[in-house]
Amino acid sequence: MATARPPYDKLVFELSAPGRIAHSLPECDVPVGDAAALLPREFLRAAPAELPEVSELDVVRHYSRLSQMNYGVDTHFYPLGSCTMKYNPKVNEDMARLDGFARLHPLTPEAGAQGALQLMWELAQDLAEVAGMDHVSLQPAAGAQGELAGVLMIRAYHLARGERRTKVLVPDSAHGTNPASTALAGYEVVQLRSNEAGEVDLAGLERHLDADVAAFMITQPNTLGMFESRIHQITDLCHARGVQVYMDGANFNAILGITRPGDLGFDVCHFNLHKTFTTPHGGGGPGAGPVGVKAHLAPFLPVPVVVRDETSGVFRLDWKRPQSIGKLQAFWGNFGMLVRAYTYIRTMGPDGLRAVADNAILNANYVLARLQSHYDRSATGYCMHECVVSARRQKRHGVTAMDIAKRLLDLGFYAPSTYFPLIVEEALMIEPTETESRETLDDFCDAMLQIAREAEEDPKLIHDAPVTTPVRRLDQTLAARQPRLRWTPPR
Amino acid sequence: MATARPPYDKLVFELSAPGRIAHSLPECDVPVGDAAALLPREFLRAAPAELPEVSELDVVRHYSRLSQMNYGVDTHFYPLGSCTMKYNPKVNEDMARLDGFARLHPLTPEAGAQGALQLMWELAQDLAEVAGMDHVSLQPAAGAQGELAGVLMIRAYHLARGERRTKVLVPDSAHGTNPASTALAGYEVVQLRSNEAGEVDLAGLERHLDADVAAFMITQPNTLGMFESRIHQITDLCHARGVQVYMDGANFNAILGITRPGDLGFDVCHFNLHKTFTTPHGGGGPGAGPVGVKAHLAPFLPVPVVVRDETSGVFRLDWKRPQSIGKLQAFWGNFGMLVRAYTYIRTMGPDGLRAVADNAILNANYVLARLQSHYDRSATGYCMHECVVSARRQKRHGVTAMDIAKRLLDLGFYAPSTYFPLIVEEALMIEPTETESRETLDDFCDAMLQIAREAEEDPKLIHDAPVTTPVRRLDQTLAARQPRLRWTPPR
């Protein structure tokens, strides 16, 4: 049933021929000597960098061929849990490429950047409304940097109140960036064990909430895709102890227009525009991780803040914020991603955003309903936008979550997230997103059920997978033992 | 060695779900009744057209997947003879998409289209210079329409001189459009037998050149990729009998800057901008087939002609040409293609254009030199931009040109043209173009030689080919016997 294609195994360096060129540069139109005359010798490269020498067709064909070795949302269903691999609208791309946005220098005088500043100002307003927060900074480059910014604001807040708190509580179900960002912000990370339902253990939380705790950081819905139903008890409990509560907003797709972090009692939350707001993942980035805060944290927001002069309606960057945590990246944020998110929000409107959450939840529960006969659930009750199942049963036949992932590739689907969250054995974290059709979900579920059968009847088929990809299973150990991290010319 | 990929076998209609939408249209902002109120009932469709109902992701994923079922120049070496499948520069695409070109209405007042008219005027000048002709019309939509325009101008020329000539001579090696266009222009087509070298048989030509002959139409270099060396005798002979000589310019890539149809004595020639001048083939079109003529044919050029007022420098469309053959398409030509060709010519300059021909010829002769040990040549001596070899020897092992073409697909190359020209048995017409590297040519030649060996040792391998494509050999007879020319819903 599967058909084969001729393999391609080149690196651009291997297409190189001395003296071949793919570039076109203007002649020098100024009457000055060449670089050697202008710059002291010691600053000029002794030997040229060993870069490729190829033609423009070499480049176009090489990268076109390489791209064909990928699965992407544009070509395949991509149910990678926690990553919200939804459709990235093409019109967003057109807008981000308008000269007025793409060719605008960050240090253009504000008078010459009013359109860009207005877009940022409006987007921050919209995100604040969506989150029920008072202020939003668009500067963080991704979710993890949003976390860092949020925790640093919490830190600054406590210090401003003369409190030297040293610990942050993080559930054992949290994504790795949560503890990593918290530690980077100078806090001792205390891991909270989740209860058997995978939720916050209130008693455990209460036990850990001592005077040294600066913040509690949780994901809502949590990484099992379940809504933390006792969220108000949690936030009240924390606030009663002067502890700030941070919401990891990676799962925002589940709650758009349904509920808001601010209304749940959170003091801070970040967004992943590359998840909820359709900016492309681009093979790993760039993303954008705006962070929203309640009013009491506003003084600590990163600089600069985009503000609007009420009377003149003029937009500008406000740098005069003495209590700010400072800057997170050199400029104002991943503006190109902000344009895409803005375009998306304007396209959807209030009802559209709500429909996103409704359909994301519906799709996830549909997949769960169809799979639960053959895969163990990680929690009871309805899930939100994603579901986590366990390959525990398949494991008995020697088929792991990883094996199932590989087999899915052969059946024409990208794989769910595997082995996350850590608290679920052989976890398969499936996030269909609202942009996938029932037909696609059925095809995927049929494949998952087929694999469950194969696990019992023909596990070898699964262990051999993938066989339809440009390469088959790769030797991770070799890669780590003898790291080859760059190409070197064959000697 | 080859790897398989999951098949995709959908048509967009099969993704349809009633009520699903992929479009976004504005609300009606004018206060008028709906169409039913505005238009008489009989003009309103009784039943809606059965069109797909899909989402935007359905559309993007479907056409992305379908595209992956194609080979293109961007992904594969594409040595399709006579088609000049060279690299299509990306900057051409950017220029053709500028709002000022892509969003310009053809009936914009001339004052509002000066940039477009100037581009057309300059391009016509450049093409005239490249061809050594006095005037060029950019209107023909493709080569075949250029041929029609050219032959109609010849016809009008003779008629204007009171001559009713009825025949046009065309060599048996000619491309099918030559006789087809000539017949469409109302002429009897007389096929001239080529000599054993595949060239024009001068004696035969002389014999046929009677008073009824209006024109002689040949391809230079000819369809064997050979330069007709006695071209001056040919054109002189024709002119002596009052016969016009037409050059099919499909092979212009071979002579850029080396020689010019006008200097060879041709009265008319057409260009295929989608061959020589890098406009993309787009899966079959659109192209552009400008036609160039000597001064004596200028009165007959298609209307309108882009002219420039010498004093004011203003460009306009000249419609007042009483002897014109008229129009070939509704507007002025395939302007989008003209922008690309203009961009290309400005990119290359005189030396670049000459280098194109030199390298096209070098590449073709290199391939010929590497293949001639195993494949029979169709002519002796050096070829121009392409070479035609015969699979005669392989045929003895039951391996045809078509079989070889299919096997090449499995080895990662598109196929040469097969069975053209008709005068060569088991013809394989190979045009590498100047944009391919020696490395690519070597890979291709190695594959051709491997196939020659396989033909002797393992013909079945070749007869089974292709096995790496989304489908294998297709039943042409079934398609023609029981034509299924549209999708119909499964009953």
Add this chain to the structure above:
Amino acid sequence: MRYIPNTPAQQREMLATIGASSVEDLLGRIPPKARLSRPLAVAPAMAETDLVRQLRAMAGRNAHAEACACFLGGGSYDHAIPSPINHLISRGEFFTAYTPYQPEASQGTLRTIFEYQTMMAELTGMDVANASIYDGGSALAEAMLMAAAVTGRRVVAMSGGVNPLYRQVAETYAEGPDVRIASVPVGDGGTDLDALRRAVTEKTAAVIVQYPNFFGCLEDVRTAGEIAHAAGALLVVAADPVNLGLLTPPGAMGADIAVGEGQGLGVPLGFGGPNLGVFACRMELVRRMPGRLVGQTVDIEGRRGFVLTLQTREQHIRREKATSNICTNVALCALMATIYVAILGKQGLRRVGELSAAKAHYAADALAAVPGVRLRYHAPFFKEFTLELPVSPDRVVKRLLKDRILAGIPLKTFDRAHRSALLVAVTEQRTRGEIDAYAAALARAVA
């Protein structure tokens, strides 16, 4: 040269393999006196940055539909183009492929053409549509010649409501086959059916009408068809497929051949080209059809696949006996249309028609309300209509261009009798604001 990969060193090695000492050696067959002894006199090569700057400047001098409110039609319409189209057609596998002569390596193109043929058949209401003809004008001309071939007759009756630019193309194509085109006048917006009756004889190969016609008016196609068929002639209908999401299709009104300009289906205005010639007919006529056809078949493993079929109609097989000389067509424009129709779909295309009609009627009212301005015809119209102006339409057009309004097409260029007529088109893209601004500017211009 970034488009020419081989380096001097490689060129030398290749020459050695060939056994030549220089490229010059390879040119021996070209007579010396034929050789060009100087470089071509074209502008010197420009760097990408400089060239882009120059072309942006040239493009910037044009009054395009992004910078102006475009009320121009006449065979090319400013319908909105959904964003995904350009992204998808630009994929190299579609963009840089040739005609699908090797079907196994061209299923992507073949499948999209098969989808296109289906969509065009649905929209026109005909049995079968081909893979495309150059444009609406040449499609009409090919239909005329096909009708002549089918009927063995040499005269066609063409309505004065047919786009005059299409008619000029038809006249060019009629020259060789010696087909005579008899004109049938237009009355109050529609073809004069009595005149048509008089014009149609047993020599008539086809009656050719456009619907809606050049002046925007809806024609009585059914009656025209009855007149044609009564005389054993074919009915050829030219129609803009964009409109056929809402309007009764030619196939339902007796058309034997339906053609049209498909540019509105997602193809950029592009100063008039490339466009999309739509060509469809009844199944009995398919073997006389011009152009390529894609058919469904199976591969040796029984899998569904697609191929070019019925090629014995075509020039590369039939040569001078081919049904047409067309080879390269406008496949990529057909792909744009395919994706456009897939995106707009069953509901959307109909809605485009409804919006265009509504806005056109609003505009007609607003413009005809300007003192001295009136609608030229009383016949019902669709998205385009003809105004009668009290002053020179050329002057009005020039004047409104200053206000960034492309007001319409003065018809006097096509026929002196239309000296004071202005043809105005309104698509779903035009806003009420733009229409009102147009009316106000027109009032100033004619005051």
Add this chain to the structure above:
Amino acid sequence: MRYIPNTPAQQREMLATIGASSVEDLLGRIPPKARLSRPLAVAPAMAETDLVRQLRAMAGRNAHAEACACFLGGGSYDHAIPSPINHLISRGEFFTAYTPYQPEASQGTLRTIFEYQTMMAELTGMDVANASIYDGGSALAEAMLMAAAVTGRRVVAMSGGVNPLYRQVAETYAEGPDVRIASVPVGDGGTDLDALRRAVTEKTAAVIVQYPNFFGCLEDVRTAGEIAHAAGALLVVAADPVNLGLLTPPGAMGADIAVGEGQGLGVPLGFGGPNLGVFACRMELVRRMPGRLVGQTVDIEGRRGFVLTLQTREQHIRREKATSNICTNVALCALMATIYVAILGKQGLRRVGELSAAKAHYAADALAAVPGVRLRYHAPFFKEFTLELPVSPDRVVKRLLKDRILAGIPLKTFDRAHRSALLVAVTEQRTRGEIDAYAAALARAVA
């Protein structure tokens, strides 16, 4: 909703399968009082045509580098971007893929990152480069923290020649780990090396310099390195990789860690983001490196393949002990840079440096020739330089904006001591005409 495929009918069927009667049922776990009882107060949905019109208008209000001659630098540069880059990165298989966690279905991304790592190692002259960090600022901050981790020390000596925006980022990142940043002043354009000697102690984790520095001047990196190494500190060098096609790479001047803003390598200005954080170091330090790394390996059939490797440094494995918290990086910008470097290649990138340097020096002469204007420093510079103006730089910048010239960056925003300083950058894209026009306009502005 064109982005939400499931129809009401399908939703009902799906609910039936789930065993729920409505989506509302699925929300049972959400406390009622937490529910939002009203629609979100964001602007209503807009049709694609209306929205595009609005965004084009917003974009049109910006003074971008296509409409103005851009002499702005300060960490973001208007280098020419070859056309193929956007076409290739826009291919959906690259554009809409996630981090290559399933390597068999991600070889395209993995191979391009491996190529990127190789190119950055070559340009910086270091052993190994990672898959990218957010931007130049955060890359510098990560380098600072890495140096502290490697040396177990808590103080870094940072040159005043480091981009003040990068320094602000470093200060933010220094807060948690409690790293102290000691400032080293700049003398006549370059870091004051005596001051540096005094600043560096056995507590110093790293000496951090930028080359060319923020003011455009070339730094004596070698000496800075000797000073650092003598004290057992690391040398961290921030450098723009575009320049390293021509300039001696940090690796050849003693750098232990090289970082930089790679935006100039084919990444659009984009109002400052996304950018490209380049991060490279010596092999011995690789296990302390932040960010992702792609390594070469083989598959079970022995074929070459690529995977994410040494992941035990990363947050998803090491959590609070990870070398950095970075997860999502800027892979697509790294791809732009990879294609950019492939296109420019060995000769082209060097040439970009030569052209930029030549035009910058021509511009410096032309501008410094304006009465009252002078170069602020005597130290050699590369493609950027600092002017001393007789009038307020802010006023000059405002004034020249009217002539569509983006004149430069007034430095007083960063340091009041630079009240009269203007930072001017010149890339290969600027023409002599633009530079001369700038000089003339400046003369008028300061007259």
